[in-house]
Amino acid sequence: DTGVSQDPRHKITKRGQNVTFRCDPISEHNRLYWYRQTLGQGPEFLTYFQNEAQLEKSRLLSDRFSAERPKGSFSTLEIQRTEQGDSAMYLCASSPSSGSSYNEQFFGPGTRLTVL
Amino acid sequence: TQLLEQSPQFLSIQEGENLTVYCNSSSVFSSLQWYRQEPGEGPVLLVTVVTGGEVKKLKRLTFQFGDARKDSSLHITAAQPGDTGLYLCAGADNAGNMLTFGGGTRLMVKP
Numbered sequence: 001d002t003g004v005s006q007d008p009r010h011k012i013t014k015r016g017q018n019v020t021f022r023c024d025p026i027s028e029h030n031r032l033y034w035y036r037q038t039l040g041q042g043p044e045f046l047t048y049f050q051n052e053a054q055l056e057k058s059r060l061l062s063d064r065f066s067a068e069r070p071k072g073s074f075s076t077l078e079i080q081r082t083e084q085g086d087s088a089m090y091l092c093a094s095s096p097s098s099g100s101s102y103n104e105q106f107f108g109p110g111t112r113l114t115v116l
Numbered sequence: 117t118q119l120l121e122q123s124p125q126f127l128s129i130q131e132g133e134n135l136t137v138y139c140n141s142s143s144v145f146s147s148l149q150w151y152r153q154e155p156g157e158g159p160v161l162l163v164t165v166v167t168g169g170e171v172k173k174l175k176r177l178t179f180q181f182g183d184a185r186k187d188s189s190l191h192i193t194a195a196q197p198g199d200t201g202l203y204l205c206a207g208a209d210n211a212g213n214m215l216t217f218g219g220g221t222r223l224m225v226k227p
Contacts, residue, residue: 033215042204042217042218042219043206056214104149105149109158110157
């Protein structure tokens, strides 16, 4: 399978704990995006990387959130001191940075976070 | 801030019926993508429309991009139970840096 993969698929944690999610993009894609989706809503943009550089961050990404893509391949999203409002599906997507599919983003299966 | 509104939010129809889902915005997008999402899974890309007035067909699905690239529609002919899911439209900014999603249309096709 050469699609976007995410790990874990599900995470249940207690309020105040830290959690980290991983995303492996499609291998030839330079761009990697993180989105958050709450129940009954469309995904909301969080941040994106061009190779290892984090180029844009949404206002939704509070100080408790940090994302990295150290070698320009996989990415991690960490949430510190989780709150119940962080419960959501966290989606990762990737896209090539040029060519006819420039704007097409391909999504992974998501990580469902539940904060108790 | 770019916003996309989808309508209807929910749609429940019988197998064999036709339906249209609308995606509207006051903003211009460089391209617009339609996704379908199953419960507990990520969105799956169906189509990308780029040119104003463009029409694309994918079997029983017809996608249209408005002339001004602010709106789009998805028409399904002879819906089948397998079409059940959440349909999302998403507009790309000029740099392709992010997608702005609509709230989705949840479709249920009853056999």
